[in-house]
Every structure is written in structure tokens, then in C-alpha cells.
Amino acid sequence: MMNRRKIIEENIFRFLSGLATYSLIALLAFIIIIIFVKGFNCLSLDMVIKTPKGGYYYGGEGGVLNAIIGSLYIAFGATFIAILIGVPAALYINMHLIRYKRTQNTIRYLLDALWGIPSIVYGAFGFTLMLFLGMNASLIAGIITIA
Secondary structure (H helix, E strand, O other): OHHHHHHHHHHHHHHHHHHHHHHHHHHHHHHHHHHHHHHHHHOOHHHHHOOOOOOHHHOOOOOOHHHHHHHHHHHHHHHHHHHHHHHHHHHHHHHHHHHOHHHHHHHHHHHHHHHOOOHHHHHHHHHHHHHHOOOOOOHHHHHHHHO
């Protein structure tokens, strides 16, 4: 009697989990389709390869080339700085801190916590901090924040 009850309960929760999963997939597909259908008319090669002109954000002419190039600069610059700092740090942690297991484990735990935070959160925090300190936003500040 008890086993039958557990089997029924498991089947109910399996059905509800599947229903929730497929509902979310359908909702996501619906949102993506709506965005694609409504936004397809606005896409053009000119939008990608031209720089923004005055009033672009109010429906004026121009494109998003500056944003694309800026994103590439930040991505490559942050990767370069992260490699310059990360490789020596990894070597130090794995070769020199072997004798200090507690310190090594603490550093690894803290790094795991940092890796769990999305880079957009770091970017938003860094940008907010720059504004609070009265600094201007710049490419190097973005690279250092993301790195």
C-alpha cells in the first residue's frame, strides 16, 4: 500500500515537473518568435556597419558599429589582463601553497564564489562605483572591471 502511494506521488511530481519545463520552453519560444517577427524589419546591414548619428536613439539614422567594436575591445582586453593575472596566480596557488592546505582551500573557495557571479554584475557594480567616485566611464575602466 505504501509503495503504491509513493509511486503515484512520484508520477504526479514527474508530470508536474515536465509540465513546468515544457511550459517554460513554450513561453521562451513564444517570446523569441515575437521578438524576431517584430524586429526583423529593423535589421539591415547598414544598422550593423554604420556608426550612430545624432538622434539615433530617438529613431534617427545610424548603426551600432561603435557598440560592437567597444564590446570586442572590452572582451579581448579583459581576456588579456585576466590571463596575465590568472596564470601566475594559478601557478602560485597550485605550486607554492601546497604546504598550506588550509590557505589553499580558502583561496579556492573564495575564487569559486567569485566565479559564480556573472560578469554583468561586476560591470554594473564597477560602473556604479565609477559614477559614485566622479570618474568618467572609459574603455580601460571597463576592461579592468570585467577582467
